[in-house]
Amino acid sequence: MGLQKAVPTAPAPPQNLPHYDARDLISHGEQAHIILDDQVYVLRITRAGKLILTK
Numbered sequence: 001m002g003l004q005k006a007v008p009t010a011p012a013p014p015q016n017l018p019h020y021d022a023r024d025l026i027s028h029g030e031q032a033h034i035i036l037d038d039q040v041y042v043l044r045i046t047r048a049g050k051l052i053l054t055k
Helices: 022-026
Strands: 031-036 039-045 051-054
Touching: 022 031, 022 039
Parallel strands: none
Antiparallel strands: 031 039, 039 051
């Protein structure tokens, strides 16, 4: 009898946190500005479907 490998699973997100769809935030295009205090960040969806947040 062989050993079975455990399959890692992603933890479930906490239920009490707000959820936002990144495509809704960006809506028309590939980028959106997000402001925190006086800093402006750029949220971008790459061609591969990944999110990048830069200052």
